[in-house]
Amino acid sequence: MDASRDKTGLPPASGGAGRAPARRRLGLLDSSRGLGVLLLLPALVLVILFFLMPVVLTGVFAFTNMSTATGISGGAHQVSPGSLRVLTERYGMGELAERLGQPTYLVDERGLAALEETGIAPGIVASLRRGHLDESFASRREFERAIRALPDRPDTRTVKRISDAFSRSLANARFTDAGALVAAAEAIDPDLTPEEKDALASATYTGWSWTTDNFRRLTSSRDTTRVFFNTLFFVAMTLVFFNIGYAMFLAIATHYMPERPAGIFRIVWFLPRISPVVIYVLLWKWVAWDTGFLNAVLSDFGVRPRNWMLDSATQAWFFVIMINGFVGASMGMLIFASAIKAIPETHFHAASVDGAYRWQQVRHIILPQLKWPILFVTCYQTLSLLTSIEQTLLATDGGPGGATEVWSLWIYHTALNNYAGNLQYGYGAAMALVLVVIGIVLSLIYLRLFNYNALITRPRIEL
Amino acid sequence: MTISRLAIWAGAAAVALLGNIGIAAAQNVTISVWSGGTGPNDNYRVDAIEMAADILERERAIAGEDLNITVEKKAYPGWDDFKQALTLAAEAGNAPNIVVTGHEDIAPWSQSGLIVPAEDYLNLDAWPINDIYENLMEIASYGGVVYGLPQDAESRPFFFWKPHMKAIGYSDEDLEALPARVQAGEYTLANVLEDAKKMQDAGVVQAGYGFYPRPENGPDYWQFYTSFGGVMEEDGKLVLDKAAMQRFYQFFADAVAAGVTRKNHIGTPNDQWYSEVPSGKVGIWHGGTWHYARYVNQEGLKDFFGNIAFTLIPAGEGGKANTLTHPLVYLLTSKHGEDETTIAAELIKIASEPRINTLHAIKSAHLGIAHQQSNIDLYSSDRWAREATERLLPHANAMPNNTNFGVYWSAMWKGLESAWTGQKTPEQAVNDVEAELRNSLGEAIVIR
Numbered sequence: 001m002d003a004s005r006d007k008t009g010l011p012p013a014s015g016g017a018g019r020a021p022a023r024r025r026l027g028l029l030d031s032s033r034g035l036g037v038l039l040l041l042p043a044l045v046l047v048i049l050f051f052l053m054p055v056v057l058t059g060v061f062a063f064t065n066m067s068t069a070t071g072i073s074g075g076a077h078q079v080s081p082g083s084l085r086v087l088t089e090r091y092g093m094g095e096l097a098e099r100l101g102q103p104t105y106l107v108d109e110r111g112l113a114a115l116e117e118t119g120i121a122p123g124i125v126a127s128l129r130r131g132h133l134d135e136s137f138a139s140r141r142e143f144e145r146a147i148r149a150l151p152d153r154p155d156t157r158t159v160k161r162i163s164d165a166f167s168r169s170l171a172n173a174r175f176t177d178a179g180a181l182v183a184a185a186e187a188i189d190p191d192l193t194p195e196e197k198d199a200l201a202s203a204t205y206t207g208w209s210w211t212t213d214n215f216r217r218l219t220s221s222r223d224t225t226r227v228f229f230n231t232l233f234f235v236a237m238t239l240v241f242f243n244i245g246y247a248m249f250l251a252i253a254t255h256y257m258p259e260r261p262a263g264i265f266r267i268v269w270f271l272p273r274i275s276p277v278v279i280y281v282l283l284w285k286w287v288a289w290d291t292g293f294l295n296a297v298l299s300d301f302g303v304r305p306r307n308w309m310l311d312s313a314t315q316a317w318f319f320v321i322m323i324n325g326f327v328g329a330s331m332g333m334l335i336f337a338s339a340i341k342a343i344p345e346t347h348f349h350a351a352s353v354d355g356a357y358r359w360q361q362v363r364h365i366i367l368p369q370l371k372w373p374i375l376f377v378t379c380y381q382t383l384s385l386l387t388s389i390e391q392t393l394l395a396t397d398g399g400p401g402g403a404t405e406v407w408s409l410w411i412y413h414t415a416l417n418n419y420a421g422n423l424q425y426g427y428g429a430a431m432a433l434v435l436v437v438i439g440i441v442l443s444l445i446y447l448r449l450f451n452y453n454a455l456i457t458r459p460r461i462e463l
Numbered sequence: 464m465t466i467s468r469l470a471i472w473a474g475a476a477a478v479a480l481l482g483n484i485g486i487a488a489a490q491n492v493t494i495s496v497w498s499g500g501t502g503p504n505d506n507y508r509v510d511a512i513e514m515a516a517d518i519l520e521r522e523r524a525i526a527g528e529d530l531n532i533t534v535e536k537k538a539y540p541g542w543d544d545f546k547q548a549l550t551l552a553a554e555a556g557n558a559p560n561i562v563v564t565g566h567e568d569i570a571p572w573s574q575s576g577l578i579v580p581a582e583d584y585l586n587l588d589a590w591p592i593n594d595i596y597e598n599l600m601e602i603a604s605y606g607g608v609v610y611g612l613p614q615d616a617e618s619r620p621f622f623f624w625k626p627h628m629k630a631i632g633y634s635d636e637d638l639e640a641l642p643a644r645v646q647a648g649e650y651t652l653a654n655v656l657e658d659a660k661k662m663q664d665a666g667v668v669q670a671g672y673g674f675y676p677r678p679e680n681g682p683d684y685w686q687f688y689t690s691f692g693g694v695m696e697e698d699g700k701l702v703l704d705k706a707a708m709q710r711f712y713q714f715f716a717d718a719v720a721a722g723v724t725r726k727n728h729i730g731t732p733n734d735q736w737y738s739e740v741p742s743g744k745v746g747i748w749h750g751g752t753w754h755y756a757r758y759v760n761q762e763g764l765k766d767f768f769g770n771i772a773f774t775l776i777p778a779g780e781g782g783k784a785n786t787l788t789h790p791l792v793y794l795l796t797s798k799h800g801e802d803e804t805t806i807a808a809e810l811i812k813i814a815s816e817p818r819i820n821t822l823h824a825i826k827s828a829h830l831g832i833a834h835q836q837s838n839i840d841l842y843s844s845d846r847w848a849r850e851a852t853e854r855l856l857p858h859a860n861a862m863p864n865n866t867n868f869g870v871y872w873s874a875m876w877k878g879l880e881s882a883w884t885g886q887k888t889p890e891q892a893v894n895d896v897e898a899e900l901r902n903s904l905g906e907a908i909v910i911r
Contacts, residue, residue: 068550069571069866076576081606081699082866089906103607139607141587148588156586157805172608174576206574217902222895291735304670310727313886399730401884402877417543419680419876422571422869423550427903 055436061429062215066208068423075207077181079170083204091199096192100185100200103171105137111166118161123152128162136168178205214430223402223410231407234320234392235385242325243381244374247332252362254333255340269333272326281394284323285309309396313403316396320404323391328384332377339373340366375450382446383439407435489529494807495559499545500791501538504756507823508563508614508791509536515813519806532806535559553577558796560807563614565682566792569605570866578794582609584808591815594833603792605864611792612811615820615829617752618786618855619683620773621645621655627668627746628772631661638772642854645774645784652690652714652779655747659723662746673723675745676715678731680876682789682862683749687711688875689860692781696863701871701908703900705893708875710780712882712889719883729880738762741771749776752855755847756828768846775858788859790832824848830856867907874899 066072084101088094107128116125127150137143140163147159154162167173168188175181178201185200186192192200218224250269254262272280287293288309295305309319343365351361389408392398398405398413405413415428494516498508516532523530537559539545546568552558558577572578585592587609592600599613625638633641644650659673677683685695691714693707718724725731740748741758758764758771775784793811795804814820817835821842824831830852836842843849862868878896881887887895900908 067571068577069574071575071577072554078574078576080574082570082574085699140582144586145588148586156584156589159586160583172580172606206576220902222898289735290731306671306725307727307731310730312727313884397730399880399884400727401729401881401886403884403886413873416547418546418869419542419872422866423547424870 058429058432058436061426062433063210063212064208064426064429065211065213066424066426066429068418068425070206070208072208072425075205077175077178077201077204078206079173079181079204080206083206086203087199091203093196093199096189096196096200099189100170102169103139103167104169105140105143105163105166106168107132107135107166109133115162115165118165120158120161121152121154124150124154124158124162127151140167175204208426211426214427217427218430218434223405226402227405227407227410230403230405231386233317234324234404234406235382237317237321238325238328238385239378239381241321243328243332243385244377246325247329247377248336248370248374250329250333251336251340252366254337255366256358266333266337269326270330273330277390278394280327281323281391284319284395288319310400313400316400316404320392320396323395324385324388327391328381332381335373335377336370339370343369372450375446379443379446379450382442386435386439386442407431411435489531491531491533492803492806493533493535494561494803494810495535495537496561496563497537497539497545497549497559498563498791499539499549499565500542501563502540502757504753504760504827505823506538507819507826509534509538511814511819511823512536512561512810514819515810515816518813519809530806532810534810550577553796553798556798558798560796560799560803561811562794562796563791564794566602566611566613566790566864567862567868569603569610569792569794570864571869572794573605573608573610574866576797578610579797579804580608580610581612581793581795581808581811584795584805585609585612585812589812591817591833591835592812594817594835595815596832596834599790599832602788602790602861602864611794612815613832614791614793614815615823615827616788616790616832616856617829618788618851618859619686619749619751619776620786620851620855621747621749621776622740622754623747623772623774624743624745625770625772626743627662628658630665630667631658641772642774645777646858648778648783650774650777652687652777655777656714656718656721656723659718659746660721663723668744668746670722671725671728672739672744673746674718675736675740675748676724676728677749678728678736679733682787683751684711684876684879685860685862686749686776686785686787687714687779689785689787690776690782691779695860695868695871696865697909699865701863701865701867701904703871703897703908703910705897705910707781708878708896709889709893712879712892714779715879715883716885716889719885726884729883741767743770752830752847752851753828755851756826773851773854775855784858786855786859788830788856788861790861867904870903871900871908874903 079101081101084097087097112125112129112133115128116122128147131150132146135146137146143166144159144163147154147162170181170184170188173184175184181201181204182192182197185197250265254265257265285292288307289295290305290307292308294308295303299305308315310316347365348361351365356364387408388406389412392404392406392409393412396404398409411428411431414424414431416423418424494512496509496512498505501508513534513536516534520530520532539548542565546564549558549562549564553575562578569578573580581603587593587600592612595613596616599616600609603609603611603613623638623641628638629635641650655674662668663670663673685693688695688704688707688711691707691710693704693711694702696702715724719726737754737757739745740750740754741762741764755767759767764770775786778784793814795807795811799807815832817831817833817839820832821836821839823829824836825841825845825848828847828851830848831837831842874896877899878887878892881895882889882892897910900910
């Protein structure tokens, strides 16, 4: 049997035991540690792809001036009116800008030779030489008219090739790299100085570049403080009043109810979380709109119809916090309710025998034992509220007048929403990076504050 | 081999050969076209490309080419979603061949290389391009290069609900003379607020419905900046005229303070606005030429001219009456094969044919792009197209094609929103816009 194994080219068993080679072949799977890594691998790939990469990319983008105008994948060199202005104003090279940027078409021997090489009909070249040698044109359209007037009228594609061959300026030309640009510039003006070449290359670059300017903009913008405090207000209010406060109220209230109605109540309060966000917010809008439910009812009492959601900053906040809060409250309710259920019934019976009121039970039995669930919900919900965007976007879109613009919405408005089609990815990423840093710092503080290690140690007593 | 067998073989060979030639010459091309801000009346923005494809296939067939064009159309009703989808698709290399969008996108998109100049593929002296209005061709150009072809033209009038104007003392003659008075600067934005207030006091409209402007961001608001003497761009450089901007913000703050415009008006759903204005619920408002089609086709307004008077946007202090034209343009995107882009270029050329463009102009109540459209009965017999062209178009400005205009625009709108809703005073709002623009644009904008 061993011999037949040798024939297959497998190494002989070193320990002499028949099972040994099979074990060795498993390699990494041989130990539980190795197997663990292997089994975790798919999850690890997902974590890297969907959690780590976005953060890393945000960090990278934050230090660039990327926008729709610069593109993401890289730039080119384009002699546009904007770049000529930069050349004039920033580098003081107005004369160079004028020389390179003024459209000029010159029919000369060099161009004719180049044209012949491209394999264009000799008749066209001959008639160009005969009719237009040394003639110059100040616009492409004018020159192309002359080309089309030649005896053997070329088609549009050929006309374009011909006019390209005689272009003697860089007006609106686009080059993939600086080398090609400088070569083309030197063909027009052989005496370019190195400074002029550098200035030309940098002024005409259309792509993104590394910069810390986003952070300078962020620290000096007046909006930053406003949006920051908006976010703080939003998170604190929603958290305290709904995600913890209201959730706790619901959990305790349903705890003291008979089982069946309690279940129904919990399901009802769970609806905001399980209904699609768009429909959920739309229902709120129908309540608040000029022609909505609230106005239909109130108009009977002589109240002037108005858009309640956007009427004032206070009202907008009221709605934004309610909309977000009702979604968040359901999660707290569920966690608190199950935590209360985990408290042994005997505690409540004993307390009742001792004559404790409901409030005293809540104060001395429930709340002390809910410390960890409260910690968890606070941590989790702070972080999720910081990045929450969809409900606010759909409800007020940051209005009225930017009153409910929170940080995550501000990022969206900067990086992914611009009426004139110029999205500022870099600046938006810088804003997002700030949010990432705040999130990480907050997580660390929470872990420290509530002593995370104590949470994961083995309980010392068995109940 | 008998002769008949030979003939069969020869015939078979000939059929095979011809068949092969047929297969080799048949060219199947898919051209995709995406269009922004395209509602139910604007279907010819993309349908025109399909009609053009049919014509081009026939032209090529006559020249002996078997060209099959499949046109894939996608129309986005809004703008924000469209621009987001398009720019991100382009970054991922999935941009459509043809884009129908506002001309202000030309500057940033040409810089990023998203679009290619249309003039690289088209003979600008050929029909129908040589018939397109010169100023529209300029709007479709950047740095002297023609990047696209105008798809439509329009302008943005001020509307007055005639019965309500009569209720506060205007006669039919007064209303007829109104457009001329607005143009001459005799009837100003201050009068607008006065009349709106009168209508509310007379009880013909509810409070907040006297002056009922566009409820969301849009090019319209630059008209008010112009009305108060503001300039968007000078010699290719963006300009912020602080005093004009402040007067413009003040106007809307005053309208809110006087109670003729609602403080929470911004954010009113668009559909609600469109249905309220042609119903007599509103006194004075502003919109675009396409509103005519919407009011008549979708909102059930029977007698447009009997109920609505339209004028230029009245002048404010320091400025003059004006309107804004915001032509959409057909643009060609990069990263497609040379042949495909040549075909796409041919298609946008043919789609600009006056007769085809007139279908869009009249159905959607936009204005024509070419001289010859006034010789097409469908166009010339349309009262709205005729009157709007005469009254508005000669006074129309356009927004600049400038890479940084989007940043300026966002700041302007944010400032207006905060002054309108009372979050800031107009002065604070303008100072914040200035700080924001100095911070973000630096030397790229002139502030005075």
